Amino acid sequence: MRILDLTRELYNAALQERRDAWRKAGKSVTVYDQMRLLGEVKAARPEYQGVYAQVLQETLKRLDRAFQGFFSRVKRGEKAGYPRFRGRGWWDSFTFPQVWREGKWVGPGKPLGNGKIKIPGVGHVRIKQHRPLEGVPKTLTIKRSAGCWYAVYVCEVSFQPLPPSDKAVGIDLGLSHFVATSDGETFAPPKAYRKAEVKLARTQQALSRKKRGSNRYKKLKMRLARQHQKIANRRRDFHHKLARNLVNRYGTIVHEDLNTAGLARTRLSKSVQDAGWAQFLAILSAKAASAGRRVVAVPPHGTSQICPQCGRVQKKELSERIHACECGCVLDRDVAAAKVILALGLDGAFGGGG
CATH class of the missing domain: 3.30.420 (Nucleotidyltransferase; domain 5)
Structure with a gap:
């Protein structure tokens, strides 16, 4: 998806900016410094104008949380794990951080009643809703997993x-x-x-015989990912x-x-x-x-x-x-x-x- 690629690119660019600022000038760049530059990013790169503003802000906050985790691990003396650049296979979601305010929908993701939801920059998307929403919706995350797309709502419910x-x-x-x-x-x-081990082995063996990057390789790789997902779901x-x-x-x-x-x-x-x-x-x-x-x-x-x-x-x-x-x-x-x-x-x- 185009939005997924753009948010991944923004994450990597923001990470590069933080690394360069510290290595060359010993300066720390905050998440608010980077969020103030989003207007300039949209002016220089028109394709970002079609991405919901809060999605871009949440991407930068996601990077900031990665740095907070890095510094806390350094402080505790654990293996630090400096934040990494994300390739295509390591970036599978983007988040709309505000979908409800003052008793009404203010953001994307509102069920339209015809089996669809509206996602800014994408349009009306069909959705299979396996259960009704409960409580107050807070955030919506669009997630890709094993070739399938999911709409993940986080809702605030009363304590019972x-x-x-x-x-x-x-x-x-x-x-x-x-x-x-x-x-x-x-x-x-x-x-x-254990129950799926034989089936997994056969798929892995077939995958090893395919040319990396070919259509058959990609097809088998997706099949293997779905088998692993089924195991995790069970x-x-x-x-x-x-x-x-x-x-x-x-x-x-x-x-x-x-x-x-x-x-x-x-x-x-x-x-x-x-x-x-x-x-x-x-x-x-x-x-x-x-x-x-x-x-x-x-x-x-x-x-x-x-x-x-x-x-x-x-x-x-x-x-x-x-x-x-x-x-x-x-x-x-x-x-x-x-x-x-x-x-x-x-x-x-x-x-x-x-």
Whole structure:
């Protein structure tokens, strides 16, 4: 899309300006300095006159947020990651930051009632609206993903907590069971990537035999992107449904504070990344916050080695899937760990061995 290319070009030009100003004169260019020059940009480049002004401003703010993240990482002593120039394959969206004010539509994206929306610089565009808008629309982002275009509305909705609940549950995240609860429930992992692995391999092999840049190469590349998108959608759908299930039933949910980045570098990395624990915990926390529920994270060290009944520490190999203690406690290993996690999260005391 023309607007997408123009906003990407503006982002790269603004980044170049900031780099040159600092290297040659030791001067920092602010986002407001660059926004004041947009009039001159439109005068010199007539094609920018057809782009909504707030879209250009939001593009410059997007670059400013990238620099803010860069400086905050430098301050914390982390790997900084200086903002990069964006190629065609790394710029897939632009945003209209204001679509509603004082109870009425003031910007683009208003549904026209005939299955279309109006986008400045583009015209009336057909849209398949999968659900009605709720609350007050704030922003509209036009996004391209795997060859398809999406209109993403961000809306402000009223806070509606669920009825209070005294029930608490501990959850253990794993690979044999995606989630095992302290109540004895287990949920199988979705294995979205594993199930599609053979199909992905065939597409990748066919892609490797095509001439780079040819029409067949581009067609197969798009097919591969859509296959990956389908895998991600299936995984995300599973995470949303399971998180909603837990939030609806429990007032307090306790989980391990897992180092998912570290686990993704082990020999189990493919299965860990396929499970998507970090995404699930983020979705769970967001749903719990909107519903007035409580999510507690506890240290993960040793939770699978402790007996939930007597508190005795019993070393187990990863291949041992049953917890059997001298006190007579026999449970699925993951369920036993979930009970320990719940006790740690509620500051509960163990039995006689505690």
